[in-house]
Amino acid sequence: MIYEKEAQDIVNQRIDSYNYNLNPKGLYEPIRYILSMGGKRMRSVFTLLGCNLFDDDVSPAIDTAVGVEIFHNFTLLHDDIMDKAPMRRGMPTVHQKWNDNTAILSGDAMQIEAYRWMTKTPLHCLKPVLDLFSQTALQVCEGQQYDMDFESRSDVSLQEYINMIRLKTAVLMACSLQIGGWIGGAGDKDAHVLYDCGINLGLAFQLQDDLLDVYGSADLFGKKIGGDILCNKKTFLLILAFDKAQGETLRQLKFCTTTDTYGEQEKITIVRNIYNELNIRELCQIEIMRYYQDALQLIGELSCSQERTKPLRCFVETLMMREA
Amino acid sequence: MIYEKEAQDIVNQRIDSYNYNLNPKGLYEPIRYILSMGGKRMRSVFTLLGCNLFDDDVSPAIDTAVGVEIFHNFTLLHDDIMDKAPMRRGMPTVHQKWNDNTAILSGDAMQIEAYRWMTKTPLHCLKPVLDLFSQTALQVCEGQQYDMDFESRSDVSLQEYINMIRLKTAVLMACSLQIGGWIGGAGDKDAHVLYDCGINLGLAFQLQDDLLDVYGSADLFGKKIGGDILCNKKTFLLILAFDKAQGETLRQLKFCTTTDTYGEQEKITIVRNIYNELNIRELCQIEIMRYYQDALQLIGELSCSQERTKPLRCFVETLMMREA
Numbered sequence: 001m002i003y004e005k006e007a008q009d010i011v012n013q014r015i016d017s018y019n020y021n022l023n024p025k026g027l028y029e030p031i032r033y034i035l036s037m038g039g040k041r042m043r044s045v046f047t048l049l050g051c052n053l054f055d056d057d058v059s060p061a062i063d064t065a066v067g068v069e070i071f072h073n074f075t076l077l078h079d080d081i082m083d084k085a086p087m088r089r090g091m092p093t094v095h096q097k098w099n100d101n102t103a104i105l106s107g108d109a110m111q112i113e114a115y116r117w118m119t120k121t122p123l124h125c126l127k128p129v130l131d132l133f134s135q136t137a138l139q140v141c142e143g144q145q146y147d148m149d150f151e152s153r154s155d156v157s158l159q160e161y162i163n164m165i166r167l168k169t170a171v172l173m174a175c176s177l178q179i180g181g182w183i184g185g186a187g188d189k190d191a192h193v194l195y196d197c198g199i200n201l202g203l204a205f206q207l208q209d210d211l212l213d214v215y216g217s218a219d220l221f222g223k224k225i226g227g228d229i230l231c232n233k234k235t236f237l238l239i240l241a242f243d244k245a246q247g248e249t250l251r252q253l254k255f256c257t258t259t260d261t262y263g264e265q266e267k268i269t270i271v272r273n274i275y276n277e278l279n280i281r282e283l284c285q286i287e288i289m290r291y292y293q294d295a296l297q298l299i300g301e302l303s304c305s306q307e308r309t310k311p312l313r314c315f316v317e318t319l320m321m322r323e324a
Numbered sequence: 325m326i327y328e329k330e331a332q333d334i335v336n337q338r339i340d341s342y343n344y345n346l347n348p349k350g351l352y353e354p355i356r357y358i359l360s361m362g363g364k365r366m367r368s369v370f371t372l373l374g375c376n377l378f379d380d381d382v383s384p385a386i387d388t389a390v391g392v393e394i395f396h397n398f399t400l401l402h403d404d405i406m407d408k409a410p411m412r413r414g415m416p417t418v419h420q421k422w423n424d425n426t427a428i429l430s431g432d433a434m435q436i437e438a439y440r441w442m443t444k445t446p447l448h449c450l451k452p453v454l455d456l457f458s459q460t461a462l463q464v465c466e467g468q469q470y471d472m473d474f475e476s477r478s479d480v481s482l483q484e485y486i487n488m489i490r491l492k493t494a495v496l497m498a499c500s501l502q503i504g505g506w507i508g509g510a511g512d513k514d515a516h517v518l519y520d521c522g523i524n525l526g527l528a529f530q531l532q533d534d535l536l537d538v539y540g541s542a543d544l545f546g547k548k549i550g551g552d553i554l555c556n557k558k559t560f561l562l563i564l565a566f567d568k569a570q571g572e573t574l575r576q577l578k579f580c581t582t583t584d585t586y587g588e589q590e591k592i593t594i595v596r597n598i599y600n601e602l603n604i605r606e607l608c609q610i611e612i613m614r615y616y617q618d619a620l621q622l623i624g625e626l627s628c629s630q631e632r633t634k635p636l637r638c639f640v641e642t643l644m645m646r647e648a
Contacts, residue, residue: 027469078432082425101406101472104428108402109465111432115439116458123451127443130454134440141433145351148425 001308002058004315007048007065008041010058014066030094030106031113034073037089042205042319043176044069049312050180050194053304060122061183064129067117068176071133074110075140077103082148125182136175143168150234161239162203170202177201190302197298204291205319210235211284212323214272220324226268232257236287237280238271244278292320325632326382328639331372331389332365334382338390354418354430355437358397361413366529366643367500368393373636374504374518377628384446385507388453391441392500395457398434399464401427406472449506460499467492474558485563486527494526501525514626521622528615529643534559535608536647538596544648550592556581560611561604562595568602616644 002010015035022028044065051061079085080093081103087093095103121129146164150156177198178191186194213228214237228235238257245253253274256267275281295316299309326334339359346352368389375385403409404417405427411417419427445453470488474480501522502515510518537552538561552559562581569577580586580594599605619640623633 024466024469024473026473027466078428082428100424104402104406105465105468105472107432108435109462111435112458112461112465115454116462119451119454119458127447127450130439130443134436134443137436138433138440141429141436142348142351145348145429148429149348149350 001056001311002048002052003311004045004049004318007045007052007058007311010048010062011041011044011065011069012038014062015069026098026102027106027109030077030098030102031110033097034077034088034094034106034110035070037091039073039089041069043072043172045315046173046176046198046201047180047183049315050177050186051184052311053181053194053302053308054184054186054190058184061180063117063120064179064183065176067114067120068133068172068179070110070117071114071137072172074107074114075144077107077110079144081107082144121179122183129179129182132175132179136171139167139171143171153234156234156239158236158239158243161234161236165203165206165236166199169206170199173202173205174198187303190304193298193301197295200291200295200298201316201319204288204295207236207284207288207291208319208322210237211281211288214275215281216323226264226272229268229271230264237275237284240283241271241275241278241280244280245274249274249277289320292316325380325635326372326376327635328369328373328642331369331376331382331635334372334386335365335368335389335393336362338386339393350422350426351430351433354401354422354426355434357421358401358412358418358430358434359394361415363397363413365393367396367496369639370497370500370522370525371504371507373639374501374510375508376635377505377518377626377632378508378510378514382508385504387441387444388503388507389500391438391444392457392496392503394434394441395438395461396496398431398438399468401431401434403468405431406468445503446507453503453506456499456503460495463491463495467495477558480558480563482560482563482567485558485560489527489530489560490523493530494523497526497529498522511627514628517622517625521619524615524619524622525640525643528612528619531560531608531612531615532643532646534561535605535612538599539605540647550588550596553592553595554588561599561608564607565595565599565602565604568604569598573598573601613644616640 021032047061047065047068048058051058076088077094080088081095081100085093086096093103094106098106115130118130118133119126143164143166146160147168150161150164174195175198178186178195181191181194210228213223213235214226216225218225227233228238232238241253242250252270256262256270256274262270296313299312299316302309345356371385371389371392372382375382400412401418404412405419405424409417410420417427418430422430439454442454442457443450467488467490470484471492474485474488498519499522502510502519505515505518534552537547537559538550540549542549551557552562556562565577566574576594577598580591580598586594620637623636623640626633
């Protein structure tokens with residue numbers, strides 16, 4: 001059986017083995033660039049661990065895992081254009097280093113590359129894998145659209161927010177895990193359990209991101225702390241705070257998120273103090289742990305032995321502890 | 325057997341039958357909008373006629389044909405952002421009617437939709453169809469990148485230009501035709517002949533576009549005549565003119581395409597006069613006819629009866645005569 005680190009290495013090796021030094025350079029160089037930035041390769045690790053639950057040999061799942069990973073990196077590339085983000089993983093984003101047109105077109109090519117890799121899925125499950133992948137990829141676009149729609153709305157409910165991150169983040173993790181299971185030979189029941197498990201992991205993961213943006217360590221997190229607060233991003237924390245706040249606190253929170261009165265650090269401090277006063281950090285942590293516990297319980301419901309689920313459980317525990 | 329018009333109707337019906345009134349509206353409304361603009365549906369017609377060469381029943385090829393058509397419309401959507409084009413088929417482009425972010429994301433979703441339809445290809449040829457489609461889609465991106473690269477170059481050769489339009493335009497027509505053949509049951513030899521035939525048709529079609537931009541009727545063509553001349557686009561005509569021009573004519577052509585001295589209509593007239601002087605129109609028409617003749621000859625090499633190839637030959641003849 002393989003563990004997270006080994007799965008990550010397998011995926012990185014396969015990605016590196018591919019020759020992206022093709023012409024025209026303007027198309028392929030940005031793809032090489034963003035794929036070489038690294039990252040956790042979480043989604044492809046899910047695919048390999050999902051496969052490994054049912055089959056000792058994960059090799060039939062590697063190309064599919066790479067496909068999922070390339071698709072995820074494509075979404076980052078295009079999201080960065082839409083968000084006008086200058087940096088990603090401590091490096092200039094593609095549209096910043098080149099230009100918007102290059103970022104659009106290279107992203108388009110990456111999406112095709114993702115499908116090209118997905119199409120190497122073993123023939124016996126090619127069609128169901130592609131159907132689930134396409135459905136999922138569309139949902140990721142829907143999530144991104146809702147996320148952008150939320151920017152100009154002030155009445156986003158917690159339920160709407162959870163639905164948005166389910167689409168934008170969780171379904172791709174769920175899909176990665178289920179596809180891995182399918183390739184390994186999982187039956188329908190196990191496949192669905194894996195999907196639900198991935199949804200819970202994805203929701204927990206995104207809520208952690210929201211939390212780390214406010215309470216993380218800048219050194220570990222690799223991003224500026226408080227970024228979401230500065231751009232009034234509707235995160236779980238902010239929506240929850242608006243739900244809980246009353247009287248003077250509510251007035252202060254409204255004022256703070258609708259005016260440009262405060263300096264950057266000052267604004268972050270005020271909003272964080274409101275969060276502290278309302279217990280937002282703890283409430284968010286409770287939600288996160290609930291999703292992780294649900295995921296672990298679902299893993300327990302799989303038809304495979306406790307022993308076989310160990311790498312996946314270890315990976316989930318690593319995610320639970322993450323500070324970056 | 326079905327002819328162009330019937331094939332077009334079948335594709336349009338299938339496209340219309342699909343419910344694009346989904347949420348979020350910001351994502352799906354632009355897709356519905358660009359698909360409702362119409363167009364010749366050439367690529368999907370190729371797929372259905374290709375299938376019909378070998379099978380009386382084209383129904384197994386319809387979803388695949390729709391997939392190819394949606395992919396083509398996706399490329400138009402994203403190309404329009406990159407070219408900052410305000411109009412398409414007499415209507416505002418998506419990025420103009422909405423905004424760049426909407427156009428990027430809706431385009432991404434369309435590309436996924438294209439694959440979703442392609443995945444409905446009959447299982448017995450699903451993998452080869454998807455492999456050829458992905459290879460082709462990547463080549464289309466390569467063609468678009470070369471086209472953008474050419475904007476800042478003054479030494480583009482005719483050979484480079486033909487290679488660019490082969491990638492940007494011809495390979496998708498070739499792929500559409502070959503895929504249709506495969507679904508109909510074509511053997512390897514016929515499939516390759518269809519591909520080569522599509523390449524010739526695509527090259528002829530694009531050269532016609534270049535020609536119509538200078539010598540077409542604005543009413544019929546639906547675009548402003550002389551648009552390529554105004555933006556110094558490296559078309560077959562301009563590159564050929566630079567190849568042929570000498571002395572004062574060459575000096576005048578260089579001056580005209582590198583300075584902003586002339587008014588719009590004046591510039592178009594000067595360049596067109598140079599083209600006339602150098603016989604560019606006739607030389608281009610000869611090339612176009614050569615490609616069409618090669619395409620017709622390849623159709624003659626197919627293993628099916630003359631009778632069965634009639635709809636495809638008719639379609640090619642319609643294309644030869646086109647003024648729009």
